[in-house]
Amino acid sequence: MTAVTPARASSTPARVFSERNQGTTVQNLPLSHLSIEVGHFYMDDLENGEEPIRRQFERVKPWLDAAMATVVCGEEKPRVSTCFLVDDYFQRWPDASRIMERLLRLARESGVEIDYVARESSCARRLDGFGVAELVARRILEEPEPEYSTGGRPPTAHTGWLSNGRPPREATVLNVMEAHDWEAGQEYGKRNHSIFLDVELWKDRAEPGADEEEVLSQRLYSCPFLAAVWQLVRLGLLRKDGAPALEVTDWDGHWSDEWTQFPDIVKVRPQAKPFYAYRSLSIMPQHFLGIEHAVRTIIDHVLLDQPVVESLLLRAQDKKIFLPSAVADRISHHFLEGGQ
Amino acid sequence: MARPAAPGQRHENSDPPDKHRPQVVLGAVTTGLLNTSEPLPMEAARQALALLPGVSPDWRRHPIEQVVSPDLFFGLDCKLAVRSGAQPRAIGTARARAVLTAGHVLQGSASVAVVLDASKRRLPWAHYAARTGTVEAINKADPADLVTGFLHARAGNTLLDLGKTGSYVMSLLDRVPQVDRQARLKTQTRRLLWAAQLVPGTEPEAQVEAGDDGVFRVRMAIAPQLLPTFVDFCEVLALHDWLLAALKNAFDRSARRGRRAEDEIDPALTYLGHIWNPTAHLSSQEMRSLWQALEDEAQLTWEWQSTLTRVRDKVTLLTRKAIEETLHKESV
Numbered sequence: 001m002t003a004v005t006p007a008r009a010s011s012t013p014a015r016v017f018s019e020r021n022q023g024t025t026v027q028n029l030p031l032s033h034l035s036i037e038v039g040h041f042y043m044d045d046l047e048n049g050e051e052p053i054r055r056q057f058e059r060v061k062p063w064l065d066a067a068m069a070t071v072v073c074g075e076e077k078p079r080v081s082t083c084f085l086v087d088d089y090f091q092r093w094p095d096a097s098r099i100m101e102r103l104l105r106l107a108r109e110s111g112v113e114i115d116y117v118a119r120e121s122s123c124a125r126r127l128d129g130f131g132v133a134e135l136v137a138r139r140i141l142e143e144p145e146p147e148y149s150t151g152g153r154p155p156t157a158h159t160g161w162l163s164n165g166r167p168p169r170e171a172t173v174l175n176v177m178e179a180h181d182w183e184a185g186q187e188y189g190k191r192n193h194s195i196f197l198d199v200e201l202w203k204d205r206a207e208p209g210a211d212e213e214e215v216l217s218q219r220l221y222s223c224p225f226l227a228a229v230w231q232l233v234r235l236g237l238l239r240k241d242g243a244p245a246l247e248v249t250d251w252d253g254h255w256s257d258e259w260t261q262f263p264d265i266v267k268v269r270p271q272a273k274p275f276y277a278y279r280s281l282s283i284m285p286q287h288f289l290g291i292e293h294a295v296r297t298i299i300d301h302v303l304l305d306q307p308v309v310e311s312l313l314l315r316a317q318d319k320k321i322f323l324p325s326a327v328a329d330r331i332s333h334h335f336l337e338g339g340q
Numbered sequence: 341m342a343r344p345a346a347p348g349q350r351h352e353n354s355d356p357p358d359k360h361r362p363q364v365v366l367g368a369v370t371t372g373l374l375n376t377s378e379p380l381p382m383e384a385a386r387q388a389l390a391l392l393p394g395v396s397p398d399w400r401r402h403p404i405e406q407v408v409s410p411d412l413f414f415g416l417d418c419k420l421a422v423r424s425g426a427q428p429r430a431i432g433t434a435r436a437r438a439v440l441t442a443g444h445v446l447q448g449s450a451s452v453a454v455v456l457d458a459s460k461r462r463l464p465w466a467h468y469a470a471r472t473g474t475v476e477a478i479n480k481a482d483p484a485d486l487v488t489g490f491l492h493a494r495a496g497n498t499l500l501d502l503g504k505t506g507s508y509v510m511s512l513l514d515r516v517p518q519v520d521r522q523a524r525l526k527t528q529t530r531r532l533l534w535a536a537q538l539v540p541g542t543e544p545e546a547q548v549e550a551g552d553d554g555v556f557r558v559r560m561a562i563a564p565q566l567l568p569t570f571v572d573f574c575e576v577l578a579l580h581d582w583l584l585a586a587l588k589n590a591f592d593r594s595a596r597r598g599r600r601a602e603d604e605i606d607p608a609l610t611y612l613g614h615i616w617n618p619t620a621h622l623s624s625q626e627m628r629s630l631w632q633a634l635e636d637e638a639q640l641t642w643e644w645q646s647t648l649t650r651v652r653d654k655v656t657l658l659t660r661k662a663i664e665e666t667l668h669k670e671s672v
Contacts, residue, residue, distance in 0.1 A: 018623070023386070023396030023410070135394045141433065143465045144415030148497065151414050151434050151450065152504030164465065189464035240394045300466040303413045303433065305395055306473075325470040 026242045026307045032079040033071045035234045035277035038112050040284040043091045046099050050106060057110035060283050063334045064112060067281050074320035079273040083116040085230055088259040097255035115272030122246055122264035123229040124221050132245045133221050135238055136229050139302050143188050163198040164297050199294040201225045224294035231331055236276035237304050248275050278316060278323055279330045286338035299328045363483045365536045366490045367451035369578035370506035372529035375514055377522040379443030388518040389438055403620050409438040413472050418500050421493030422485045432468045432475035436509045439575055442615045446513060448506025449575050456481055487535040491557045503531050525607040527586040532578035534558040536570055544626050548634055556581050569624035580618050580640060587612055587647050601658060605651055616644050
């Protein structure tokens with residue numbers, strides 16, 4: 001055995017040579033304090049007449065004003081941007097320009113200014129073909145099983161499902177006299193009682209044995225999974241090579257008729273505050289609550305790149321802005337009442 | 341209007357400081373040969389070690405090429421070994437990375453920081469996901485006891501096993517297209533265990549022990565800011581321990597009956613002979629001094645040089661023998 005105490009560091013001569021090429025340098029993004037998503041529609045809602053759209057925006061408006069009053073901004077002047085996610089992933093019609101013009105007009109007439117428009121399809125795959133959703137998929141860590149997770153378990157979800165615990169199961173009945181042959185599901189992080197949730201992240205539609213590229217191109221992501229991508233993008237946490245995974249493009253003054261030709265995120269109002277923000281708020285109808293529960297579960301299991309997380313925490317600290325360390329705590333919702 | 345803090349939150353700009361900071365960091369470095377016929381050139385190595393989409397590995401060319409993968413995380417909920425009292429249960433994530441040196445020597449380096457007595461029960465997962473590379477222990481334990489317990493624990497199916505984590509990361513490299521899975525040199529995987537007690541303001545103090553099981557164990561008391569350089573130190577030590585063992589094994593095999601000596605020696609000389617350079621990537625003065633102190637006693641570099649000399653002498657003798665045999669044949 002060798003026991004050593006190295007010499008004091010104070011005699012260190014200055015170093016002449018150093019080399020460490022950082023593979024990735026994290027960009028500092030312009031940030032708003034709050035990003036507000038002002039409503040959400042399925043694609044068929046956008047096709048079904050103006051009245052329902054107008055009604056939702058009118059109901060969003062007072063909560064938008066309330067949200068402005070809750071901005072956490074340290075000693076800075078509050079910066080808030082609004083955004084809208086178009087649901088073009090699961091179905092789309094070829095009259096994108098008409099839909100966009102109507103949507104923005106109805107929002108404006110209801111007193112809701114939309115600063116940025118993004119497409120749900122981009123959360124799966126960018127206009128340039130890069131698979132954004134896989135950035136999240138490959139960073140998902142399944143919650144370790146209590147007591148028996150000693151470090152050798154592969155880190156990612158392979159099945160396309162993610163849960164917050166252990167599913168209910170039929171117990172093997174060894175002794176016929178034992179009455180219970182069913183075990184309840186269990187939420188690992190429960191407090192007294194469980195709310196077990198199992199979320200479908202994607203469906204693989206490629207033939208068995210297909211290569212990885214083929215599998216990914218055929219993969220159909222679920223709505224909560226894409227919504228989780230969307231939240232992480234808004235929070236500036238999802239990056240490719242240090243830059244935002246989805247970047248903002250200025251609007252060139254006209255909308256294409258094809259959704260597939262839209263930029264990933266379009267800046268509609270030139271004077272808008274930055275798209276990315278320390279926090280996000282989504283205002284949407286009540287029936288999205290289940291989806292957002294799933295979104296939160298997904299986000300709780302995404303392990304983000306430390307340099308990105310730290311760069312945001314340092315910025316916030318510097319500007320004296322409180323920023324919760326758990327990402328899901330930076331996200332809030334307001335659900336509009338149902339039945340309308 | 342706008343307020344510095346959200347309702348119900350303290351007027352602070354970050355979460356409340358963790359109840360405790362980590363007092364102990366545990367780690368394991370598994371070292372082996374990349375399963376490839378020839379060393380990977382730099383470009384291929386950088387592609388192979390891009391284990392996460394969206395981030396690229398770190399790398400350096402001088403004096404020896406080295407590529408370091410991004411960190412991967414592994415979920416943990418298991419017991420920590422201790423010498424006395426109940427084993428604390430720890431929950432959180434381990435951090436692991438792959439390190440490829442000279443395009444050929446692959447290491448899986450895993451570690452976890454331990455916060456003791458952090459909570460009374462397992463918390464919602466978001467809590468742990470926000471503290472990557474850290475486990476929080478339910479119930480108390482003595483940090484020194486944890487260090488000893490980890491370094492000398494027998495394997496158990498509920499005990500932390502970071503060696504397995506490192507091996508898993510290495511296995512990821514078997515599946516990348518840059519690796520042809522046709523290694524030409526026979527080597528064995530070796531493991532190094534390390535444990536550091538974090539003591540703010542302390543002078544670094546280390547003990548290195550070569551166990552009879554062939555495992556190097558390093559324990560250290562260290563100031564928290566020096567931890568990353570200490571991890572580098574352990575990876576460097578593990579690499580050189582492996583190099584030495586691999587060269588010696590090749591030499592031993594070359595002397596065995598029924599083997600052609602050159603089949604064992606040639607690949608060892610070709611692929612390993614040039615890699616030895618322990619201080620190449622030790623960036624801090626503290627760790628260079630530590631290596632120097634280790635050299636004074638363990639003399640690993642002397643051992644390497646003398647082994648290398650024996651191998652080369654053997655090659656010279658074999659060559660002379662071959663020449664003499666040829667001359668003999670010609671004269672007959």
